[in-house]
Amino acid sequence: MIIKEITMKNFHGFKERHITFSDQFTVLVGNNGTGKTAVLDGLAVALGSYLSGLNGVHSRHIKRDEIYREIYIHGGLSDIQMQFPVTVSCRGYVEGEYLEWSRSVNSEKGSNTSKEAKPIMEYASKIQSMVSKGQSAILPVISYYGTGRLWVQKKDQNEKQKKSNRLEGYSYCLDPASHEKHFLKWIEKMTYIELQRKEAPTVLSAVKKAISTCMKDWETLEFDVDSEELRVIGKDNNAIPFRLLSDGIRNTIGLVADLAHRMAQLNPALKESVVELTPGVVLIDELDLHLHPSWQRRIISDLKRTFPKVQFITTTHSPFIIQSLEEGELRRLHEEDDDEVVSREEFVNRSIEDITENVMEIPYVQRSQKQIEMYNVAQQYYKLLKEGKNISSDEVENIKNKLDDLESLYSEDIAYYAFLQMERKAAGLEREEDETN
8 A cells, every 4th residue: 555645625724735755755844834744634534544444443534623714804803614625635556556535524514425435445345355254365554653652542442342353453543642552452462372372473573573673772572471561672681661761762662563563463474574564554743753863863764674565654853864865755845835845955965954954944053043143133233333324313312222122132141242332332322321431
């Protein structure tokens, strides 16, 4: 499964927006408010169409608070109106076949339509029929990891009502909250199976292999039956409880482990090769979340190496992640226009400073915010000094007051303050107290 493009109308803050995606990895960048997370939510709705074709699987629909609203002014009062139809349209490939599908909401009381989502839903229904008959079928993994993935836990499900089923790999997969509890239950179950059979299930071995492949400093993880908690084993065989790890490590291990175990649930017949052979689409909001810059530089190559058949679509605010991308993998979002495929010349083999200025559009990155402010103040100061030479005596007092205000901003910086005072004196615009001394 590969998503090639999405079009959203009256969705979130988009009146209409069109975005394209690379086959393996796409990173979305842009200022806050340009709609990076909204694009991921739109993709979640599109992928939810596939889940809607599976009986007993929780899907994802267009929500009421995702409907675009226009504000009209009448008699000085605002009138906020929902805009319809709300449409999320998607185009992509499923098992090599090109498909187009969409979901819509046509009125305030209307529900999500499914007629235009028929192509992807029929594919899902066919897959479920094969699974129910015990036939061989590779199921694509689908998952969404939001910014609250470390703290906001998913709803507990009634374990007594759940049965061992391949489709459990889709359990709340498009809920961007944490998947940690779901994964912990699974690895606990696999550990007891291992103890009973005196041999590790191949799918458990595959999950542990994914962690060691993706995590440079960690060998594997295990469920300790005595303490009933998850432990991570380092390369030096030192065991650390999962709950004591740093946010960045716990977040990444949790993501990798959850994704690998979903693959293992969906495609157990692939055994040790399940992680390498399972395709799918994974959405990650703020890929750099809690990661040290040294890890940000390699997280993309780690994910590509560990999950070679998965299409990742992510957002970031990190120039280190941008620096690690390949041609065609970066999209820059703007408030009004469709996405912009960023030219490789802007980020490939470029410095962090170049990327921050040219791609992320932040000027003067080698100066601190205070230095930038001081520079701007100096410009205003010189402008006022110049104006002071060509004005009447009645306007001099106003200029002096403005100069006083600018000087007060940096009076604690003695050298800078003295410099401004000297320039002011040379222009004949000293403070009143200076003139009397």
